[in-house]
Amino acid sequence: MGTAERLIEATRELLRERGYVGTSPRAVQRRSGVGQGSMYHHFDGKPALALAAVRRSAGQLRAAAEADPGGEGSAAERVRAYLRRERSVLRGCRIGGLARAPDVVADPELRRPLEETFDRLRGRIAAVLREGRERGEFTASLDPAATAATIVAVVQGGYVLARSAASPDPFRQAVEGLIALLDAHTTA
Amino acid sequence: MGTAERLIEATRELLRERGYVGTSPRAVQRRSGVGQGSMYHHFDGKPALALAAVRRSAGQLRAAAEADPGGEGSAAERVRAYLRRERSVLRGCRIGGLARAPDVVADPELRRPLEETFDRLRGRIAAVLREGRERGEFTASLDPAATAATIVAVVQGGYVLARSAASPDPFRQAVEGLIALLDAHTTA
DNA sequence: GTCTATAGTTGGATAGAC
């Protein structure tokens, strides 16, 4: 694994564990085993390091999102599969977790991957819902875009509840509650 | 306003603006106008300061939660009122925002107010839903506890989406999507 | 109770040798 590679991976780990503010270039050096001079040779500083890490995480999340509801089954089944997908609930979302950091939100370049990721995710889910509605799987009253936002919000909010409770239970509960609500819109 | 009072309020502001890691005793001193020695006379250090601030915020959120769905109207109306309540969406939730900080989650004393707040909030909403179901407002298939978790998660997740987009729109959308889903369970 | 002084550590980065 190349040097830049190791730096990016170490930064991704630290961003997830300690957040943006809690992640220091020093810690990245220790975690990656890369020296000071070497690190600053490859990256300008903390924001540059974070940008590379965030871009990679965003790319991976996007890829996973496009793979997942791309599977077979009815639209409702695909949404359920997305909601019940295995997640390390207590560690939280690599992308959503950064939305709390003022430095991230204030920097347009750092914030953009967050916005794009959630935009695409909502768009992807909305497309599945729309398709399902057109096939008569859902009642006509279901609003694909709004419902997609709800679905993504439940996942992100589930992380918050789970961490607050130090247990994945509230996450699961929120997800199952949503699935039950969606079922009422299903005409199968 | 007393000295301790000013310290707590300054800490609450900073916790919201900068998070736990980003909030330093120094900044609290500057914001509150209280000197170094004075601050350490009243509070042991950063965790003690944060604990006092978090407890107060938790108490206020709890009070608001008990006042809000205690209003008149059907259960569905009360839930809608809660979901549409005015919020400073881009600033995020004082309590939920802290769930990202490892230092908060790792400290049982600091985490407890978060857990309690969300437990009570879910309990309160579940009670409203249960009442509504018993009065025949909702279909029998509606699970009060799970649905309450979903409702709270949508709000918390809405904050995340809004901050990522630097716009309150995704929050509103997620909330309206949820309301539409709930309507399908309403027998009115 | 409040103030000033002090102190060790980390953060975030630059400079220049190799």
Place this chain on the structure above:
DNA sequence: GTCTATCCAACTATAGAC
């Protein structure tokens, strides 16, 4: 490309005077 040296500000707190 990588290493070591160096830098200054901020963090978090303690000590002791008033």
